[in-house]
Amino acid sequence: MKARSKLPGKVVMLDCGTESIAYFEQKRHESLARMIAELKGYEFAGEYDPKCDGTAGLYFVPHQTLIGMDFAAKLGIHTADHLFGGVVPRWFLATKAPVHGLITSDANKPAGWEAGFTSSIADHLLPGYTAFSRQDAYDAGMRLLECGPIRLKDVFAAGGKGQTVARSAAELEAALAQLTTRLSSQWAAVIELNLEDITTYSIGQIYMEGLTVSYWGTQRVTVDNSGDLAYGGSDLNLVRGGFDEAGAIAPTVEAKRAVEAAKAFDCAAQAQYPEIFASRRNYDVGQGHDAHGVFRSGVLDQSWRIGGASGVEIAALRVFKDRRDLSFMRASAFNVYGADAVVPPEAIVHFHGVDDAFGPMLMYTLIAELR
Template sequence: MKNVVLAYAGDHPSHKLATLASLGRKIAELKGCTFLEAALPAAFGTMADCYYVPLETIALEDGTGDRAAFNCHDLFGGIVPNAFMATKVISHPLVADAAHAPANWQHGLGAQLEKIVLEGFSVFTTKDLIRAAEDLLARGRIRVKSALADGGRGQTVIADRMALYGFLDLLEPASLAGGYVVEEDMEEATTYSVGQVILDDVCISYFGTQKMTTNNHNQPAYGGTRFCAVRGGWSALTGWLKDAAATRIVLAGKLYDDLAHDVLKLVASRKNYDVLVGTDSRGKRKIGVLEQSWRLGGASSAELLALEAFKEKPSLAAVEAASYEVFGRTEPATRADLVCFAGEDPQEGPMTKYARLEARYHV
């Protein structure tokens, strides 16, 4: 067993660094070991006795070593060969075989994911963005998203060619190097969370819903996740769920997960998939995996409460847990079981991030 939990950080907003430290301490408590805060990124992989808690998915191309040297018990999060593999762009194919793409692009993955994602393309140049957008606009509104955006930010809905070229006038061409996703826009949509977390000898899998809110800048923002978690893998979760629609959503996330392991050679202890259910421009209801998260995420505070509950009570069959992100000057709810941040962030303003264990179900 690793005897130190190490927070592996970088250049991030203060509320994210505070959350990293808070959850790192909680993981250390669950593992029964000490906590070392604020390690330099270069430290990853250099201390064999450390369990790492990074804010980002680890990319081996950044000089962290050989994939074979790490397994899911070395960190809370995931490891991929290349940095782009941890972003939204892997969910869609290129707009053409000859379109620009990063080195080591997996050309066959988009076709394998086609049945469980929305119609769309991943682009890395202005020319390819225009081609992808015009193709999809022929069938309805589109949504353009930066590969690195999170929390509902960095997205633009475009209804016609005039709006497309207005968007391009404001877009910095250099930003396209990191990739953009161009996909169909959905109406009457709900975003679900499908996830799996392993910590020592406890594995949980969960299904829940995400909540959006409005931040201090009057912009849409992630507001939290509420889920039901069971002990065990994907089959344990589908066995617990009684709703056929929920099962289909979980199976979409599972297929994405399977392909990530097989094609990208993912190593991960924390996996979360955003799955949207909505209506397309032709009135058809669809299920589509929007993106993956193989790192500390918005639901991780609730995930740790669920892991703690299963660790303490072997008789538990399932739990309900929820994470909350509230903007403005407020206090955590009186029933908060874990407070990650409560204060003033220089960029986001006043905000509070906490989690609660909402219910327990015994065998």
């Protein structure tokens, strides 16, 4: 039996069971949950155990976005003050699916799909479609191929994985064949125009202990232990306040446009699905040129759960809580692959070890500037 905590509450991790979690992700999330417990003055109690923990006095760090308002309520999660992450009413809102509309009004769609969501923010999205059947995905892909190469995405994948570029009908067929293992009730794909020389902006907002911090930054790619491209980290600029404050410190027209796109997506999501609540909101915004040299900019993905930049986010919350004289922080998240990875001085390490499935890895946060 667990001893009763003498601290005002407990931070617990939560496995929602919707997707398997890699070992390195579990350990990274544990590191971040411990940081949150220290920030809140709570006990870190490991994975949630309903037989021992109950629901009173708990702050949850779910591995995934929580799906279902009733499910969250049974855990005592009613507002953004109760978790690091978010709660959504429908399964597809926890995936990449919401970033595009359907190819036709009568296309396959899950219960709860709101057609007005993406149409209200069309200027902030890339040309593309979301499909909930293989036939709709093929039809969408063939239509987009008239404009140039397309990118097909597994809506459940993260970290740059599960994506294929197709330049012909045959390549589209081959890419779709890789997605047929999903349950038919949750089969979904995103098909969008492919961008060359893409810059991926990371725009986000976090809330905890009455403090709101927002940021803009860019992502890096690296090569993983299999030789494939993977998420390599993010370089972020964080300020007290909301998306307007983040936009105010963005130095270029492109960066400001990325912040505006994220803000528009966030507002539209809240308007169309008012049940959503989240203490962590992150949006990937891609900018680049299509095959005809036309500049494009659009939201690629939304994340209302713990993510790759969360080490920086939690470090910023801790800094701004302890130092009321500070209003700006520049920091970076790093994912380094290989056995020869070296821990830099002053790094906040979240994982340094070997994942049997992914090999040796180092994941850390590094604060570069405070003012």
